[in-house]
Amino acid sequence: MEHQGQVRSQQGLEAHGIRNANTVWWNLSTPALYEHAIQRHEGLLAHLGPLVVRTGQYTGRSPNDRFVVQEPSSQDKMWWGKVNQPFTIARYDALRARLTAYLQGKDLYVQDCYVGADPTYRLPIRVINELAWHNLFARNMFLQEPDLDQLAQHQPQFTVIDAPGFNASPEDDGTRSEAFILLHFGRREVIVGGTAYAGEMKKSLFTVMNYLLPPQGVLSMHCSANYGKDENDVAIFFGLSGTGKTTLSADPQRTLIGDDEHGWSDHGVFNFEGGCYAKVIRLSPTGEPEIYETTRRFGTILENVAIDTAARRLDLDSDDFTENTRAAYPISHIPNATRTGRGGHPQVIIMLTADAFGVLPPIARLSPAQAMYHFLSGYTAKVAGTERGITEPQATFSACFGSPFMALNPGVYAELLGKKIAQHQVQVWLVNTGWSGGPYGVGQRMKLAYTRAMVSAALNGTLAHAPMSDDPFFGVQIPQTCPDVPPEVLPPRKTWRDPQAYDAQARKLAGMFTENFKQFANDVSPDIRAAGPRTA
Secondary structure, three states, rough: EEEEEEEOOOOOHHHHHHOOEEEEEEEEHHHHHHHHHHOOOOOOOOOOOEEEEEOOOOOOOOOEEEEEEEOOOOOOOOOOOEEEEEHHHHHHHHHHHHHHHHHHOOOEEEEEEEEEOOOOOOEEEEEOOOOOHHHHHHHOOOOOOOHHHHOOOOOOOOEEEEOOOOOHHHHHHOOOOOOEEEEOOOOOOEEEEOOOHHHHHHHHHHHHHHHHHHHOOEEEEEEEEOOOOOOOOOEEEEEEOOOOOHHHHHOOEEEEEOOOOOEEEEEEEEOOEEEEEOOOOOOOOOHHHHHHHHHHOOOEEEEEEOOOOOOOOOOOOOOOOOOOOEEEEEEEHOOEEOOOOOOOOOEEEEEOOOOOOOOOOOEEEEOOOHHHHHHHEEEEEEEEEOOOOOOOEEEEEEEHHHHHHHOHHHHHHHHHHHHHHHHHHHEEEEEEEOOOOOOOOOOOOOHHHHHHHHHHHHHOOOOOHOOOEEEEOOEEEEEOEOOOOOHHHHOOOOOOHHHEEEEHHHHHHHHHHHHHHHHOHHHOOHHHHHHOOOOO
């Protein structure tokens, strides 16, 4: 194998069973990866510098193609089921052997980097890619090692081998399709093939952190985070993709810690990543100026965004390829992001939901018991394009606002969250970024300006002193007033033309909450069970 690049690690690819590659490109810089991607016809250079790429038929995560190897070190700890589907060691070894054979004779790209901004808990990783632009994605999304001597000594503790051009054979390999995402905690390895959607690498390593950190007393969270006047004025935003984590945390008045994945230790909050992965469909230069500007920057990767191939101008409004158009950019592209990736303990928690039924209030205060109930419920709507086959919002419950990425039983994360809320006396708010005045197709999506105003009032303490009214169905406290928000927007029932229709819809959703929570009911305290909606 020929080796090229800035710094080659002393631990070569032979340690991963990869032999006879053509050229291995080690830790290339962003401009060098641009050159390789363009020379290899992997993407186009757009106006002002972003790299525009296509991911083929897989334009979102493929959760049904994700499996966890059932092996001795992890099998008694995993939350087995639909999320973590078991895969045998024998089938993994056979598939992996064919994958490494496929990689012979190919150019490969390696990035040695980290997950986790807190040095106490950071995980040294290695990402091995068949595509140059996927290697740039890894360079953007994970944390780089600036010290070249340290980079040469890098010892990965988890490795991702990513080969979109290698397809599985479901009949022979036991996969569901040609695509596969396989996690092997015993080998400390992830292998990905058959899909060019780069987000699979990122979310696989999030699952790894969700497995490794809770036993150390660190809560791993699917959330964004920022801080206000100082590093101790921290807010975190729980929510699934499409609910507003990235948009609402990119606040010009606050400092961004990160947009998607964090840990909460005894030291405070820390980002897992070094970049952001934002949805950009119909992105507004006025409503979301910080994120919009990243689509006009060198170093940003734009996935499945429409482009005029002659003028090289973007069309962010186009959904010709998918609703799930994405920008992957280093967090330094956000002007007010902290370079440390760290902050203090949260003062406020925002739980984001996109309610497709148009029933939940746009903002409501939660008691500690209600916070635990809603964290375990994780109600939202899957937004079009986030997963394959989703063409319009669908109501769903996702424990911990991220069950597709949870390796352990949700109760493990909930217990940690409850302890930290109590210890730090955190205020918790439920924010509906979904529909108002009726369900999806009838009502309107909540205006971003209103949501921003409500979140701002929650973070600066204004809402904590506002008069409240109890929601008759969900028992949460709804503010009667909020600066810069019309008061008629706040109580959801009054936004519907037919109050009786609202009542029927609210009872329906309350029943769905109750039915879903039965899986947790025997493992939580009576006050948490009682914190759910009233279905009578």
